[in-house]
Amino acid sequence: MSTDSTTVVIIIGGGLGGLALAQLLLQNSSSIKVLVFERDEDKNSRxxxxxxxxxxxxxxxxxxxxxxxxxxxxxxxxxxxxxxxxxxxxxxxxxxxxxxxxxxxxxxxxxxQALLTNIDVQWNKRFISYKIDDDGVEAYFEDGTSVRGTILIGCDGTKSIVRTQLIPEFQxxxxxxxxxxxxxxxxxxxxxxxxxxxxxxxxxxxxxxxxxxxxxxxxxxxxxxxxxxxxxxxxxxxxxxxxxxxxxxxxxxxxxxxxxxxxxxxxxxxxxxxxxxACLKHNPFPNNSRVTLLGDAAHPMTTHAGKGANTAFADAFDLANLILNPSSSTLSGYEQKMFKRGFTAVQMSLSSTNMIHSIGWRASFRNSIFFIMRYTFVLINLISIPFRFYKKKTD
Ligand SMILES: Cc1cc2nc3c(=O)[nH]c(=O)nc-3n(C[C@H](O)[C@H](O)[C@H](O)COP(=O)(O)OP(=O)(O)OC[C@H]3O[C@@H](n4cnc5c(N)ncnc54)[C@H](O)[C@@H]3O)c2cc1C
Missing domain, CATH: 3.30.9.30 (D-Amino Acid Oxidase; Chain A, domain 2)
Structure with a gap:
């Protein structure tokens, strides 16, 4: 990927990940143009x-x-x-x-609200599709308008329309x-x-x-x-x-x-x-040089490990670095890193969802294990008191 003074980054979705990406780009470059499109009518509509x-x-x-x-x-x-x-x-x-x-x-x-500071989001713009040609990408919206850019980032959440076009088989x-x-x-x-x-x-x-x-x-x-x-x-x-x-x-x-x-x-x-x-073992991202994904659009997960937004922010950071310093990595490098991080979080979230909703003997077993762990920690703490005391004295 190469960027120059005319680089236009189209961000689809003004949620947590898309706005974090927009902020990181705007605060570190005055030459990159960042356009954020959001389907909500305005900033208070949801x-x-x-x-x-x-x-x-x-x-x-x-x-x-x-x-x-x-x-x-x-x-x-x-x-x-x-x-x-x-x-x-x-x-x-x-x-x-x-x-x-x-x-x-x-x-x-x-x-x-804080992430929206200084960002001129274009509200009421529901993205429907994109088209790639030799020198850019065109994004189309439900209201019949379109916009041209250098690269398009799908930050449009768990039901991402960008993902549906980029990876139709993703479920x-x-x-x-x-x-x-x-x-x-x-x-x-x-x-x-x-x-x-x-x-x-x-x-x-x-x-x-x-x-x-x-x-x-x-x-x-x-x-x-x-x-x-x-x-x-x-x-x-x-x-x-x-x-x-x-x-x-x-x-x-x-x-x-x-x-x-x-x-x-x-x-x-x-x-x-x-x-x-699903907990994918292989990177599903097609290494398209004009379109990629971030956050829930790339790796939708349950909320039970508290990882969704955190992972979206880490994606935004890596992608912003790549766009700002194109020689540092490639889009496929970003996607590989984002895939590993994102699908580790998908797996962790799913395990947590299954564990907390266990039924029958699994639930009793889970509670017993946590109970035993608790007293094991207490015991380890007690046993280690003299050692900690000795270490403190000799330090
Ligand atoms: C109840 C709950 C609790 C959570 N708790 C945590 C937590 O504790 N820790 C954590 O890390 N995560 C948590 N999450 C998950 C977290 O909210 C998401 O992972 C995070 O918001 C993902 O950011 P994102 O930018 O990818 O997607 P989103 O923040 O969902 O943003 C997507 C944006 O895209 C817009 N959009 C969608 N389609 C289109 C379209 N066609 N055109 C234009 N715009 C579009 C949407 O309107 C939205 O504004 C929680 C989620 C829920 C529901």
Missing amino acids: EQGYCIGLDSMGLDVLTQIRVLDNLLRDESDAVYTLSFFRLVNKYLQKLIDFNAKNNKLIYREDLR RNDLRIINIGGTVEQNASLKKIQELTKQSLVRVFGKQGHTLLILPFRQSWIWALSWPEKETHEETNITSLKVIEKAHEYFNNDEIIRLIESSSPSTCIGPYRLYSA
Whole structure:
């Protein structure tokens, strides 16, 4: 790939990955022209009301985007630093804590708004197809318009139209898992939940593959309930009342029932079905010199390992570097690296989805393993105290 003063980068999709790419390009070059096309009518047309967990991979990229400096400051109320990922059983008894000190939670809406700073997104532009010729690529939109560029990046999310044209055989699998989320004001009378969610993201394992994620944010708790589908397209019949019935039936825990009962239906996200790419062993990207993909468009995955946005940011970083320094790598080099990272995350996310929705003996086995791990960690810690004491004295 070669770039010069007339390089025009067409970005399809003004979501997290597309905007991160646009920012990285614009802050590092005044000669590259960056055009972002988004199907939404305007920047407020879609509810983005939930949090994104950022790990060190995502944070390393975001801290390099200048317009995010204020947002990512530790004292900003947009970010929340975590201490633990906590797994608990349906009685809200701790199974195990994993260290989450390098992770932060950020309100998705705040992050997207900050990423939009100084970017002249062209709203209400639904991409439908592209055409490549000898000296460029033309993007076509539903409103009958088109635009010409040097390279086109599909950042159009999990149902990517760019991907459908670039790799027609690529498929997303329906995992037959339903997810619904909500938000509720924190309430001191839910003592166990309050205690467990202190700087922690809590995953509760209920009965028959039902699982609830609870995370604290500002004065609220954000929760997400998911379960393996029982009847075909169960999500079409889910009402607030049914969700409360599920809390009774599959958790049978007073605090969980009250958490869900007191959430206003207006804060609900979903219900929706979960999809994932298959765990591909070979790079499916065709090494097309004018068109490539990034983020969910390239590697759609479930949300259960918290990797989707983080991986999209890492893709954006590598792709921006390549576009800014074309001699440093090739598009196929980017795609190979993005494939490895993206499909490792797809695999990790899928394993996590399967593990948290386990049923029967698998679920009992999972809970026992976490319980044993917890006490093994405690034991190792105890045994190592004299050694640590000795080391401290001799240092
Ligand atoms: C409830 C939930 C919780 C999540 N939690 C986490 C988390 O904790 N950590 C994490 O890393 N990830 C998380 N994710 C995943 C994360 O949100 C995605 O992986 C991330 O947004 C991917 O970024 P993207 O830019 O590839 O796609 P998106 O952010 O989805 O952006 C795609 C954009 O393309 C636009 N678009 C689509 N089609 C067209 C078209 N034809 N023409 C023009 N524009 C188009 C869309 O409107 C959208 O704005 C979560 C997701 C959900 C749903």
